[in-house]
Amino acid sequence: MTDVHSTAPLARKRPAIPLSVKLALGFVALFVMFALFGHVLTPHGFRETSLFHRLEPPGSEGYWLGTDARGRDLFARLVTGAQITLVVAIVGTVIGAVLGSLLGIMAGAQRGKTEAVIVAAIDVQASLPIIIVALFMLAMFDNSFTLFLLLVGLNGWEVYARLMRGATLQAKESGYVTAVRALGATPARIYLRHVLPNILNIALVQFTVNLPLTILLETALSFLGLGVQPPLTSLGQIMSEGRDRLMTAWWLTLLPGAIIFCLALSVSMIGDWLRDRLDPTLRSER
Amino acid sequence: MIGYILSRLLRAMLTMLVTVTLVFLFIRLSGDPAAALVPPDAPQSVIDQYSRAMGLDQPLWQQYLGYLAGLAQGNFGFSIHTGIAVEQTFLRRLPYTLHLGGTALALAVAIGIPIGALAAIRRGTPLDRLVMGFSVFAFAMPNFLFGLVMILVAALAFGTFLGGESANVIWPALTLGLAAMGSFARFTRSSVLETINAPYMRAAEARGVPFAKRLLRHAAPNAAIPLVTLIGLSLGALVAGSVVTEQVFAWPGVGQLLVRSVATRDLAQVQFLVLVVAATMVMANLIVDLLYLVIDPRIRAK
């Protein structure tokens, strides 16, 4: 009521991408290329051992990034590790996003008993850090890749559920949903055409927050030796193997570690920027 | 107000009950619980005794009730490897973890909150960008990498070893607390920003209250309220982080115990630790909820 800016229609300028975000996008692109095509650049397989070239530092002939205790090429291992880490991170985050969002929307749409059960499940999950749940499961069941993937996928589902439940409840009370209901729309139409498109970007924003956390969870579990198991490898798994030789063969831990850090950092910065752009308060002008 | 307290209590108990039930179900699913809960060299008669005592021949719901009764009586089982009661091992290691976690939390609060508040007051300045940059950095940094780098640098540059139980707690605490520092800084910044721009701040300015006093007596109490929730939530992150940090620094705490127990499939130990973590977090959330009654008069009215 007391602002001085007009309420007339206005054209929105697209804000420029900051340099830091551009660098982040660049790194992510580089990482993905590395994972997809890196093997082209090295003649060695990631499991190929060599007795004569053990623990060679980076810059050695034929081994750009050095070798580990079994003479395996670190570069090749990093490429495979990057692939696995990438797959686990993306598939895992998608699992959590879809599962959590579905449950959250159901809770918001149905209310009553369904909602009560889902809310109780959210409360239980919120009381147990996902790493504890994962450790518990891994103690009881054999560590298959599928199980590990599912456990990592559970990371953060309760946040999605809580967010989407809140968003659904809010959307149900909003003006346009009331108006469309008054037009005679069926519940299916209301949800599919009106509620869902407007709450989906909340899940999208959470996805960008969740992805780096999933990366960190996978690498942490693999670092503890409880994640991806040999012969498969991941960036965290490579670090766990090199950990005992930290002083003598620092490249075995620090190189994969640096990649993990840069990846999590880049994804997180891109996510922050996307969140600022998608923020609902920017979308409708008052 | 009574309704609020009761409903929070009820919710806490329900959460704990569901957790215990799920733990029970999963252990039953995974194999023979009796064998898993006794030392490996126990004779079959002991295992049979345990089976009968645990009522494994009974229907599932009866076993469940027996399980609950056992927990209530403090029967948590024995470690497969050491034969020691699981709660004893836990209690012996607990002080180390508390020391580590407490120091980490103290660091996060002492550093994260003030820089977050400063960033909000000096919004848009290089200081603000520095603080935000730091919080993004702290968020993305894997704590095991940070710890390893610190150990490496300390060993190469100063020749000291930062791990083991005789080392100074400050190094693992810094590692563990780094992520929390970042999230506290970011959260405090947005909370303070919100309160600084609140209508009652402008009204206080119109009443002649000077800036410093407005910050201290109007903004701070309001900004502090969501911070309480944050500190409660950070407990989970600290628990999760200590699992890895204790491994890196060979710190003889509960986290290290958990990892070891999982690796050796010491189910009794793992089960106990999981339940303890759940109980701790449920209690912490309950305390936060009740603390709200004290600090926010609007909750008291409900």
Add this chain to the structure above:
Amino acid sequence: MSETASGPGAARVPLLTIDELTVALPPDGDRAEAVSRISFDIAPGETLCLVGESGSGKSVAGQAIMGMLPHALPVTGGTIRFDGAQMPPQRHHDFRTIRSARIAMIFQDAGASLNPVRTIGSQLAEVLAVHGVPRSRRRPRVLEVLHDVALPEPERIARSYPHQLSGGQAQRAVIAAALLLRPGLLIADEPTTALDVTTQAEILTLIARLQREHNLAVLFVTHDFGVVAQIADRVAVMQQGVLVESGQARDVLRNPQHPYTRKLIAAVSPAPRILEHDEETPILQARDVNLVYRSGFLGNRKALHAVKDVTLDIARGRTVAVVGESGSGKSSLARCLLRLEDIDSGSIRFKEEEIADLTGAPLRRLRRSIQVVLQDPFSALNPRQTVLSAVAEGPIIHGTPPAQARVKAAELLDLVGLSAQAGGRYPQEFSGGQRQRICIARALALEPELLIADEAVSALDVSIQAQILDLFADLQSRFGFAILFITHDLAVARAIADDILVMRAGEIVEHGPASRVFAAPEHPYTQALLAAAPGLDLFQKGSAA
């Protein structure tokens, strides 16, 4: 713009003088200046109303006087003099001794102006502390002003937190805070806009009394000419940062010179509706309708009896206004009639058919005939749907082929005054008034026989309100639908209603033809409402054009 001294005897010495004040806007604003070369003054004991709609810059003047303009809005010209001396530059620390001690300011949302986690008493005492009043004198003074503003049980109020006070009580407390140090000038920035009509009347009376007792100068910022009529000695009208007219209140009200002033006054005192037909066939009949909202569980059950035994008739083609303050149940009643809620008891008959128990497909079919326009135009349209698609959706749902529905939608958009290209745009690109037109088009796409407007103009600027009300009347005469118009604003009701229902606490306390109810209200509550509505009585004598 300059006036001769008025009133008995004494020469008029202004306390506050604003001369050619100009405040610039940041470069991306829609104009260069927030206020451009405005000049006015106020003498002690005088009330000047600064009137304008949103975006007029009226609040900027108040902030400038208090030295509280943000960095982004620099003063680029003109002077402000108070009590003979020029004011310091903006945000100068000298202002600390001025604020509250010599000039005090109160804002629109009193509850939000108070720190939610501190007691009223401590916040008022703080004002005294900051200005050097010794501790022993603080509490007595706080209790004294709380008593002064007619708050019952000042000790209890002092111990209370803001959320425990009603809107009216909070505003009184804020006024009390403003008076602690006996300032000479009170700046009130829309202090009653968010309050109920009756509460507003109380606060206006309070301010008038305090003014008399303390010889206060009052700068009252408002958008409502009704308020001006009630309290102003002098008035200054602002539009887009420029002062377009000013003078003695009674002169300006009786004889507005500037077209914008005339428009604002006309919006508050519209000509009463002329009954065009006395069609009596009821199209909707509600009998003993009850609605109870239940919430909570276990020991915490709460029941709110929102609609109590409501009985009403709406005749074909007529307009019924439901008038009431917040909490009266009028919106709940609308939801019942729209079948957005299931009523607890009673009957609703639409064209002889009972609709209270309809569900599923028959209910959806009914929706064609009863449509709604909601209060908030900013949330009533799906931000991801084009305007044309939104208007066409109703017919499409009920089976019209999409292409045909879109053609019809385009026609309707034209009918409500929007251009042909409007259809392809998204709601965010339109102003509040335009969005409300789109909502009306959407409601009419189904050719309803009854249109329910739930506070449909309350969120709009005064001059836009008049346009939308005209649109409603125009469309009604064209299509012949009945309107149930829910509002808290008696002036609006007067402009459009054939019949009036007055609601309070869920019940209908009075009903009848609008002309009768306005001229001779029977129920004491109706009488109180009419008495409290600012300026309404001034216009009933048929003064303005």
